[in-house]
Amino acid sequence: MKKAVFTIFAPFIAILPVSAAHAASQVQLSSDVFVERIKQKSDGTLTKILEEPKLVTPGDNLVFVVNFKNAGEKPAEKFVVTNPLPRAVAFNGTSDGLETVSVDGGKSWGFLPNLRIQGDDGKSRPALMADVTHIRWNLNQPLPAGSGGKLIFRGIVR
């Protein structure tokens, strides 16, 4: 993962036709992934650190960070962020717990405890974190000009 990819996004915004996109109210979105490692400090205690995911193997804990910012001059109404989960990653919760999720590829949404899924035996069972295919945050309020934030979710490499 290269930071350079992030900066490529800016020109992409710029090519939006002015008539359709109202360049003045553009929202910027960037995605970052880190891998969580447990390291032993010099005093012997263990500490968790986030590393660039140079080396990733099954079972590793990943931390996904989605940064958003309204770089325009007008508020963005009905701001919704959606993150389809990579197939090789099992969902492991968000930092805020305010997300809705989908366990059917984005067709239907809800809070995970309320969702059910058809199990391998054909019977319906409560959906688990490992069943999540998409995560969505619905801010339910306009994103004012100049404001932004970050959404964090965790996943485990299957």
Next chain:
Amino acid sequence: MSGLIPFKTVKAACFAASILGGLCVSAPAFAAGTLAGTDIENIATASYDTPSGTIEIDSNRVVIKVDELLDVTITNSDPGDVNSSPGATTNVQRFLVTNSGNGEEAFRLTPDLNVAGDDFDPTLQNLVLDTDGNGLYDPGVDTIYSAGSNDPVLQPDQSITVFVISSTPATPADGDRAEVSLTAAAVTGTGTPGTTFAGAGDGGGDAVVGTTGADATDSGFLAIQAAILSLIKSAAVADPFGGSRAVPGSTITYTLVATVTGSGALTNVVISDPIPTDTQYVASSITLDSASLTDAADADQGNFNGSQISAAVGNISAGETKTVTFKVVIQ
């Protein structure tokens, strides 16, 4: 127009996931986890409303490649000790080697027949790969292993049975045991968990030693089963007058007790005894464990050929006793 592009991307992402994963849910069903070389690709999308309509945007695309975890397990799959005997050849011991990593990997096999602390050391004849996968040693069908030339290449979660073929020296005694171990090690490399081999991973990433250290050893035992036959003969005399004097006309009943000690079994045991001179065999007097036998060489075990009796008692397991009796009359 541009706003549609991210929308298509979202649909395509789910479509691809649907094809590959059924319900957009399932992960590859490997115990070892995601295959080495798989790209984990993440794109977030956002939508918001403007006076002129809804706009959808994509974030940058983050791609990380899953690296290869080097792990292996090995288990001796014999149900217990493998029986052998002094001087025996082609003792077959089975081991199951499993690639518990997440990439295709070759494994080097190293047997050790001289493990310390046991009773004797067998000699390696061959290490054989169960080429036809039936779990049984098939000489001439299964491939003889040669380190470095045909190291078995296993897919994640795949297993192969390896046979250690050995011979037993002539010296061990009944009950002696020999430990035989087999080690399987990832050819890419082994070491303490976390050791990294840059660029050596299956699928183009790095290779990382997993919790098993990328090598594993297990052992099984050969056990000597040596059966020893002892034969004890006794005689009881009955004279015609109700006493036990050996006079002409007295009947001698000979009793032959065959006892097998040790362990295992002796096969095709035949107990025979010549009729002593100056005595005459009493027809149809052979018994085996109190059951009468005929004198003819026929289906039953008894036989009298004119000069000796014999009883083909067959197999005797260790701890068993067979008793044969016959009678002669003193001339």
